[in-house]
Amino acid sequence: MKILVPVKRVIDANVNVRVKADGTGVETDNVKMSMNPFDEIAVEEAVRLREAGTAEELIAVSIGPKQSQETIRTALAMGADRGIHIEMDVAPEPLAVAKLLKAVCDRERPGLVLLGKQAIDDDAVQTGQMVSALLGWAQATFVSAIEFVDDGIKVTREVDEGLEVLQLGKPCVITVDLRLNEPRYASLPNIMKAKRKQIDVLTPAELGVDAAPRLTVLGVSEPPQRQAGVIVETVADLVDKLRNEAKVI
Ligand code: AMP
Numbered sequence: 549m550k551i552l553v554p555v556k557r558v559i560d561a562n563v564n565v566r567v568k569a570d571g572t573g574v575e576t577d578n579v580k581m582s583m584n585p586f587d588e589i590a591v592e593e594a595v596r597l598r599e600a601g602t603a604e605e606l607i608a609v610s611i612g613p614k615q616s617q618e619t620i621r622t623a624l625a626m627g628a629d630r631g632i633h634i635e636m637d638v639a640p641e642p643l644a645v646a647k648l649l650k651a652v653c654d655r656e657r658p659g660l661v662l663l664g665k666q667a668i669d670d671d672a673v674q675t676g677q678m679v680s681a682l683l684g685w686a687q688a689t690f691v692s693a694i695e696f697v698d699d700g701i702k703v704t705r706e707v708d709e710g711l712e713v714l715q716l717g718k719p720c721v722i723t724v725d726l727r728l729n730e731p732r733y734a735s736l737p738n739i740m741k742a743k744r745k746q747i748d749v750l751t752p753a754e755l756g757v758d759a760a761p762r763l764t765v766l767g768v769s770e771p772p773q774r775q776a777g778v779i780v781e782t783v784a785d786l787v788d789k790l791r792n793e794a795k796v797i
Pocket of ligand 1: 587666
């Protein structure tokens with residue numbers, strides 16, 4: 549079985565994101581970029597499945613500018629076998645990503661597409677769900693445990709009431725949650741080995757996909773500054789402030 553893992557290049561989770569002065573987006577010049585953290589978890593899980601002999605090949609796919617190949621190289625250094633880069637200069641919207649991933653699935657026929665539950669830059673939480681709809685494959689989202697059983701895949705999801713266990717047939721789409729595993733750091737020898745692994749470069753046109761944006765960003769702004777808090781001496785003071793200043797009781 550092949551596993552396809554889409555990996556997105558995003559602003560590193562530890563960077564303090566700044567809005568551009570003209571309000572058209574966020575600053576990405578000279579900003580540290582990394583693999584979306586949920587995608588690291590997906591790569592880790594896929595590598596573990598390959599190491600356990602459950603999967604034979606692990607393909608990392610990234611859609612974005614040339615530098616997205618660095619993100620693919622990180623996946624290759626963690627253990628992915630080969631990469632596919634779909635080059636696009638504009639940031640693709642989730643529907644475009646889903647259509648492109650469907651086109652890759654039509655070519656590669658993976659048994660499983662393992663995505664992050666969410667990209668930390670656009671917070672869309674849409675791509676996995678849309679890929680599964682476009683492919684007509686079963687999906688399980690926000691998965692915190694995966695077990696291969698004879699006739700499919702058993703997954704555990706954290707839901708409000710506790711843990712939900714579902715079984716899916718293959719091929720299917722799974723989006724992964726934080727508690728699935730602890731991703732490994734790539735070792736130096738594996739980083740060196742990853743430099744020699746194959747990355748195929750494609751364009752949306754070669755895949756027959758119209759990836760043009762459908763949304764217009766009207767503006768991006770910083771959240772309002774939080775007011776400093778005050779310490780009150782007594783409960784009576786607190787009630788007075790809530791009633792007469794904040795007017796919430
Ligand atoms: P989103 O729906 O944007 O929150 O993203 C959910 C998941 O879809 C991510 O964790 C990735 O696995 C995948 N994904 C989204 N955008 C891209 C992209 N440009 N390249 C590769 N994978 C992506």
